[in-house]
Amino acid sequence: MGVFAHEYPNEAGIVRAALASSFVALLLGGVMGLIQALHRTGYVQVIDDSTYYTVLTLHGVSLAILFSIFFLVGFFQWAVTDSLDRPSEDIRFTKLWYALMVLGSIMAAVPILGGFIDQTEISADVLFTFYAPLEAHPLFYAGLAVFIIGTWLAGIDWFRSWWAWKQKNRGEKTPLRTFMVLTTMLMWYLASAGVAIAVIFFLLPWQLGLVGGVNPLLTRTLFWFFGHPVVYFWLMPVYMMWYVILPKLAGGRLFSDPLARIVFVLFLVLSVPTGIHHQYVDPGISEGFKFLAMTNTMFLLLPSLLTAFTVVASIEHGARQRGGSGYFRWLTDLPWNRPAFTGMALAALMFAAAGFSGMVNAGMNFNYLVHNTLWIVGHFHLTVGTAVALSFMASTYWFLPKITGHKVFSKRLGLVQVVVWFIGMVFMSNAMHRIGLAGEPRRTADPFYDGVTFETSLGTISELHAQIALGSVLLVVSLLLFAAHILLSWFNFADKDAPTPDTIPPALSGPEHAPAVLENFRLWTAIAIGLILLTYTLPIAAIVSGNGWFGPVTTFIGDTSSFLTGLFHAVFGVIP
Amino acid sequence: MSSGTEHEASPDTLDEPDDVWEVDIEKQIGHDEYDPVGTLSLITVYFLIIAFLWVFMYFVEFLGRGPTVV
Numbered sequence: 053m054g055v056f057a058h059e060y061p062n063e064a065g066i067v068r069a070a071l072a073s074s075f076v077a078l079l080l081g082g083v084m085g086l087i088q089a090l091h092r093t094g095y096v097q098v099i100d101d102s103t104y105y106t107v108l109t110l111h112g113v114s115l116a117i118l119f120s121i122f123f124l125v126g127f128f129q130w131a132v133t134d135s136l137d138r139p140s141e142d143i144r145f146t147k148l149w150y151a152l153m154v155l156g157s158i159m160a161a162v163p164i165l166g167g168f169i170d171q172t173e174i175s176a177d178v179l180f181t182f183y184a185p186l187e188a189h190p191l192f193y194a195g196l197a198v199f200i201i202g203t204w205l206a207g208i209d210w211f212r213s214w215w216a217w218k219q220k221n222r223g224e225k226t227p228l229r230t231f232m233v234l235t236t237m238l239m240w241y242l243a244s245a246g247v248a249i250a251v252i253f254f255l256l257p258w259q260l261g262l263v264g265g266v267n268p269l270l271t272r273t274l275f276w277f278f279g280h281p282v283v284y285f286w287l288m289p290v291y292m293m294w295y296v297i298l299p300k301l302a303g304g305r306l307f308s309d310p311l312a313r314i315v316f317v318l319f320l321v322l323s324v325p326t327g328i329h330h331q332y333v334d335p336g337i338s339e340g341f342k343f344l345a346m347t348n349t350m351f352l353l354l355p356s357l358l359t360a361f362t363v364v365a366s367i368e369h370g371a372r373q374r375g376g377s378g379y380f381r382w383l384t385d386l387p388w389n390r391p392a393f394t395g396m397a398l399a400a401l402m403f404a405a406a407g408f409s410g411m412v413n414a415g416m417n418f419n420y421l422v423h424n425t426l427w428i429v430g431h432f433h434l435t436v437g438t439a440v441a442l443s444f445m446a447s448t449y450w451f452l453p454k455i456t457g458h459k460v461f462s463k464r465l466g467l468v469q470v471v472v473w474f475i476g477m478v479f480m481s482n483a484m485h486r487i488g489l490a491g492e493p494r495r496t497a498d499p500f501y502d503g504v505t506f507e508t509s510l511g512t513i514s515e516l517h518a519q520i521a522l523g524s525v526l527l528v529v530s531l532l533l534f535a536a537h538i539l540l541s542w543f544n545f546a547d548k549d550a551p552t553p554d555t556i557p558p559a560l561s562g563p564e565h566a567p568a569v570l571e572n573f574r575l576w577t578a579i580a581i582g583l584i585l586l587t588y589t590l591p592i593a594a595i596v597s598g599n600g601w602f603g604p605v606t607t608f609i610g611d612t613s614s615f616l617t618g619l620f621h622a623v624f625g626v627i628p
Numbered sequence: 629m630s631s632g633t634e635h636e637a638s639p640d641t642l643d644e645p646d647d648v649w650e651v652d653i654e655k656q657i658g659h660d661e662y663d664p665v666g667t668l669s670l671i672t673v674y675f676l677i678i679a680f681l682w683v684f685m686y687f688v689e690f691l692g693r694g695p696t697v698v
Contacts, residue, residue: 360671373654373656373657408682417690421689
């Protein structure tokens with residue numbers, strides 16, 4: 053038994069490469085965030101208003117797609133290899149999916165960066181939510197497709213490892229971490245199908261001139277088919293960290309292994325048929341379908357609340373093993389001096405707050421209060437911007453030694469970094485929520501309009517703008533500290549000894565208590581597909597029957613599709 | 629297998645000097661002895677906070693305003 057980097061050098065190399073790609077995207081995206089925050093609050097404006105949307109796209113795509121997904125594939129590769137205790141079945145295949153993800157990233161980045169250069173027509177100022185009618189250069193869509201195919205192959209790679217393990221370990225429960233990876237990837241296959249169809253069949257042919265147009269509502273719906281569950285693609289690895297790493301760092305044991313498995317199965321089943329809750333104000337979708345999406349979304353609170361219980365109970369177990377007592381006093385017996393623990397615990401605290409703002413977003417009536425305002429931006433800076441980003445950064449302090457073979461540079465520096473991030477986000481996100489309630493819109497370079505004033509119930513709008521600016525500066529300071537710290541640790545500037553291997557302690561209630569049906573991935577996937585069909589078939593049929601697959605059609609392919617659509621209607625039109 | 633909740637930890641694998649499992653554990657608490665009352669307390673507080681916020685958001689922020697232009 054040794055350090056992962058020495059036991060599995062090839063796999064550790066892929067994990068390091070994925071993390072390095074992730075951190076480059078994090079730094080780039082974070083700096084873009086600072087430019088935006090200072091621009092729209094009016095403090096420092098180094099770009100034109102028109103360039104703001106290029107910056108916003110770079111911010112969104114870098115952080116929401118590249119940083120998060122590169123990190124999680126690296127983390128998942130470690131989780132699978134380490135928990136199954138077997139190398140990749142074919143390391144060339146592992147290198148292939150990583151290479152495809154890098155290629156896709158570069159292809160998507162080139163047109164986005166083209167937006168900064170006036171001399172070229174190439175651009176992709178379409179934001180992270182890249183549905184029509186916004187148009188990007190075809191290379192952007194092609195890059196995204198290649199990137200997503202890379203993630204699909206990564207999933208196949210992990211399923212291959214699991215299958216090979218299963219042949220040798222018949223009758224045994226899948227190790228928890230691999231179980232979590234596999235359920236996450238099954239969810240991701242279902243979720244990413246929406247955006248893959250949108251890109252390959254609609255947006256890319258449209259930008260290549262193969263079809264005359266698209267049906268914007270259809271591409272929006274397909275985007276949100278992916279756009280909501282993608283947040284669970286970011287969150288499920290974080291849940292794995294909270295379930296597996298956090299209790300160990302607290303000095304405790306996971307409260308219940310079967311409960312953790314149930315949570316991941318629930319995410320597989322419930323994540324996808326929820327996307328229409330992003331479209332409550334879209335006029336082309338009936339209220340009934342929106343109500344169904346709201347119901348599904350509220351059901352998703354269940355696995356998150358189960359997680360709140362299990363993770364807190366596991367941490368409390370650690371505190372009590374370390375001598376903690378009382379109803380609240382045990383909180384002081386947690387290892388708050390360790391950056392990995394503190395960062396993840398603060399991230400979880402922020403996620404609890406995000407749970408509330410998420411319930412507001414998901415309510416059909418409440419949503420009208422906050423739709424398209426800065427409230428939404430405040431919400432997802434608590435979820436992906438803190439629960440995910442801060443957990444990823446904090447866990448790196450525990451995780452990095454396993455893949456580099458030497459310890460991190462300084463715990464104290466790590467602690468300062470995670471706390472600064474937390475404070476920065478408290479300022480920025482709180483102010484964003486309150487500004488949103490005052491009605492200030494999101495996705496705009498200049499939120500100030502003649503004759504329009506935004507009234508807040510407490511304080512003034514300019515005070516809140518100052519809080520956003522201050523928060524964003526603190527966040528970038530934290531980010532620079534993180535980047536410097538990772539560089540110092542990665543190249544072992546402190547010349548620290550190699551870490552000794554450590555072990556994740558067994559759960560209080562182990563996998564032997566988990567019912568066998570939880571291992572039936574086919575069953576859960578089939579139920580998930582059934583729910584998706586129930587939720588999406590009728591709305592998509594209604595959207596297409598209203599405006600066609602491609603909107604106004606003027607080309608051969610478009611006319612052909614129009615003909616086929618007509619045929620579809622003729623056949624199914626006889627059914628009342 | 630180098631780690632995983634599915635396997636019992638052996639003492640010789642917990643030798644990282646800064647590992648709380650090695651230096652800070654006062655007593656091992658098993659499944660049947662553990663009663664997570666602190667978790668219940670925290671979750672009760674959380675529930676009260678979100679219940680209050682929900683009431684505030686609905687009656688003050690939502691009903692207290694006129695029609696919204698989104």
